[in-house]
Amino acid sequence: MIEWVRTVATMGVNAILPPRCGGCDDVTDTTHAVCAACWAGLRFITAPLCVCCGYPFELDDSANIGGDPDESGQILCGNCLQKKPAFDQARAALVYDDHSREYLLRFKHADRGDLTPLLARWVYQAGRGIWDQADLIVPVPLHRRRLLKRRYNQSGLLAAKLSRVTGVPWDGLVLARQRNTRSLGGLGPSSRKREVGGAFVVDEARAQKRNLAGARVVLVDDVLTTGATANACVRALKQSGVMHVSVITVARVVR
Ligand SMILES: [Zn+2]
Numbered sequence: 001m002i003e004w005v006r007t008v009a010t011m012g013v014n015a016i017l018p019p020r021c022g023g024c025d026d027v028t029d030t031t032h033a034v035c036a037a038c039w040a041g042l043r044f045i046t047a048p049l050c051v052c053c054g055y056p057f058e059l060d061d062s063a064n065i066g067g068d069p070d071e072s073g074q075i076l077c078g079n080c081l082q083k084k085p086a087f088d089q090a091r092a093a094l095v096y097d098d099h100s101r102e103y104l105l106r107f108k109h110a111d112r113g114d115l116t117p118l119l120a121r122w123v124y125q126a127g128r129g130i131w132d133q134a135d136l137i138v139p140v141p142l143h144r145r146r147l148l149k150r151r152y153n154q155s156g157l158l159a160a161k162l163s164r165v166t167g168v169p170w171d172g173l174v175l176a177r178q179r180n181t182r183s184l185g186g187l188g189p190s191s192r193k194r195e196v197g198g199a200f201v202v203d204e205a206r207a208q209k210r211n212l213a214g215a216r217v218v219l220v221d222d223v224l225t226t227g228a229t230a231n232a233c234v235r236a237l238k239q240s241g242v243m244h245v246s247v248i249t250v251a252r253v254v255r
């Protein structure tokens with residue numbers, strides 16, 4: 001669309017539906033913006049971080065750093081040093097806390113698909129250095145029954161937007177959730193792993209069409225909690241020949 005047409009169209013929409021902050025629903029003066037109070041509450045993840053899982057090392061956090069940097073200067077966290085996750089690396093824009101949860105809940109359940117550009121911008125920045133080498137963006141899929149109820153897959157919206165920004169193709173059908181898993185909220189790490197283990201399958205015909213063998217994939221989701229869901233997706237992708245998977249999320253749990 002020509003830029004001025006878009007601007008006029010946006011003005012038209014704004015006249016009916018004034019843009020609202022993603023954190024508190026207050027009316028804000030610019031589209032996709034965050035009000036000052038909500039902005040102040042957001043905790044963006046910054047270096048130094050674990051080169052593998054993206055866990056941020058805070059200044060008083062030296063106990064969590066697994067070891068001295070290797071000769072390339074890369075640091076792993078204690079968890080990754082003990083056991084490497086199935087994914088090759090993970091990055092997130094925000095610490096998952098009461099503030100970022102507000103955005104994600106609105107994005108997921110409150111028909112705030114209009115937050116996609118804002119969240120995609122954050123996710124894009126969190127994945128700096130990864131997009132250039134990626135062959136395909138894959139959203140974590142919803143089960144079709146949940147998709148019907150919710151009407152859209154929030155991770156699919158992010159993947160589509162990120163694809164437009166980066167020029168990397170995306171595919172929301174190559175990976176499917178064959179079992180409708182319970183909500184993982186309130187479950188511990190091992191129950192989560194059991195619940196999502198084997199829940200994801202790759203559509204082999206589509207995988208071939210997408211040349212997944214040897215490919216580098218970016219898996220997009222809203223939150224990284226224990227990594228159980230991400231790892232289950234990554235295992236399915238790697239069984240189909242994917243070589244390298246980066247998981248990029250809007251937020252991640254830091255504890
Ligand atoms: Zn706000």
Ligand SMILES: [Zn+2]
Binds near residue numbers: 079
């Ligand atoms: Zn780590």
